[in-house]
Amino acid sequence: MSSTPTLGAATAPPRLPPAPVIKSAWRIHRLLYRVSGGRFLWTPANKRGWGALRLTTTGRRSGADRSVILAYLTHGDGWSVVAMNGWLPGHPAWLLNLRAQPSATIRLKGGPARDVVAREAKGAEREAIWARWLAVDPNLGAWAAARSAPTPVVVLEPSAASAGAWRDELRG
Template sequence: MADKNVFLPPRPVMRAVWSLHRGIYRISRGRLGLKRPQPGREGALRLTTTGRRSGQPRSVIVAYFEDGPDQVTLAMNGWGAGEPAWWLNLLAEPDATTEVDGRERPVRARAATPGAEHDRLWQRWRDLDPKLDAYAARRPTPTTVVILEPRQRG
């Protein structure tokens, strides 16, 4: 069983860091705050979904890695209970856009298929973060592996 005693900052600290990250991105007009993954390190992309209630664009910065042409992230909500709003938005409307290096890309989101696909991608996350299982054990529900597949513009 995973160690539930692994340190996580208090939720208000995590939210403050997320706000600071978004602020840096906004103030720098996108020049800072996003990055492509490097060997042994995840990247950070800006994901824009359609609000499931408002119908308005909603953006968030998430960690990701590349798996061939796909971008892969985790619907983890800071390792807290509940699903992140961006994942709920994608469940309602899977078409979205991602941005890295000043380039926007249309994507279609889906959950990794249980079994081999999920296990392979989870292992890739585990290779990037050895504490992954301990963090995930803090959540009352499984953490969804989200695949952002490229789609044609339009």
């Protein structure tokens, strides 16, 4: 049972397409990213209220680079993402990879690759970020409630080596 707050939770989650359809949709996202060079990623300034980024982790077993397109919200000098595994059971592979090796790289629309360090938000910080996600997508609470495990919220922070340059860039 999920420990996710009920704020914004609907009575029943929306119906999901079959798992193969969901997995195919994620593959199409990655293909569009590769073909367009990231031009089709969106930013939080759009009407959705959240942006999309490309997260590249190191595979915990293979050691190979693994990339996924994720929704994000800004969080301080960094970004927050929600680990829902396409609404399927279990945690997504990218989260398991980050737990094994928290260093990763992200790409935002039109921007350079950025080194980040991931950590799972806990306690009051997690609840505050989760409330922001619910404000952007009220159905998220229903999706999370349907999961068998709590939904992790991950914070991606600039790595120590690049944090100063990023702050300058954010100030513009």
